[in-house]
Amino acid sequence: MFGVRYIKSNPTTYLIHYHGESVVREGAGLSFFYYEPVSSLVRIPLKSVDVPFVFSEVTADFQPITVQGQVTYKIAKPKQLASMLDFSVNRFGGYESDDPEMLKERLVNTAQVLTRSVIGQMNMKSALISADEIVEEVTQRLRADNSIQTLGVEILSISVLSLQPTPEMARALESEAREDLQSQSDEAIYRRRNASVEQERIIKENELNTEIAIEQKRRKIQETKMAARIAIEEERQKLIEKKVENDRKEADSKAYALEAMVKPLQGTDWRTLMAASAGNFEPELLIAMAFREMAENAGKIGELNMSPDLLTSLLKSNRKKQ
DSSP: OTTEEEEEOOTTEEEEEEETTEEEEEEETOEEEEEGGGEEEEEEEOSOEEEEEEEEEEOTTSOEEEEEEEEEEEESOHHHHHHHSOOEEOTTSOBSSSHHHHHHHHHHHHHHHHHHHHHTTSOHHHHHTOHHHHHHHHHHHHHTOHHHHHTTEEEEEEEEEEEEEOHHHHHHHHHHHHHHHHHHHHHHHHHHHHHHHHHHHHHHHHHHHHHHHHHHHHHHHHHHHHHHHHHHHHHHHHHHHHHHHHHHHHHHHHHHHHHHHHGGGTTOOHHHHHHHTGGGSOHHHHHHHHHHHHHHTGGGOSOOOOOHHHHHHHHHHHHHHO
């Protein structure tokens, strides 16, 4: 009534009440009456705002990539922003200009320019897998941008939701990745088979080493047995040599004793020996010795007569002995 109106704001809205060029009141969550014909109201939201974006950029290898994400910001210095853009409201609470929307466009355009400078230094494959690096680099550059600081805007975060190549390039990359995976699978199969062959070779080698060790043990046992037999034969040979030596010494001893016994009788006539041992000879031996003596003196004997009884007795005695 009569141009007096009432306005109320919530805690996330910053109000500035101008009377002419002078600021009457300002702050968040204000409520007051004002006289509309001489007043101007500026309403600046203080809450965080998410601004989505989608744009296409070209990588260092001249491949287009579609970047989709959002910029989250809030107005840290509302009075400074009010001096740069028109956030004044009309009697119905709507903005009198398009500057609030232009702020979002400026942020998106600045983010796009910075993203272009980052992606333009990467090839397509690196860019597709480097979302975190791109976000970190663009965030730092956007926060340090002079135009953003002049507006009094604080960049809270930048999110990259997706990085997409063209459909043709996506199919080519999928095919290449599929071939790489197939190659890796073949390589894994080859390594597995190679490992299996290597394990089999190790097993065979261990078996051969075991057989060699067994044969070495057997040879060692045979050598031990042979050495034992050789030692036994050597001992036996020593025993035989000792026995032969002992037998030779015994024979030499007997020969020496016999020689010593016979030596005194050498040169003695057998008749003398017969006479000395006359009582020890058998009759047949005595008769034989008598015949020998007669044979030696056959030239002196004119005629010799032998009785049949003597011959018969000699023959009977010989048969008894046989």
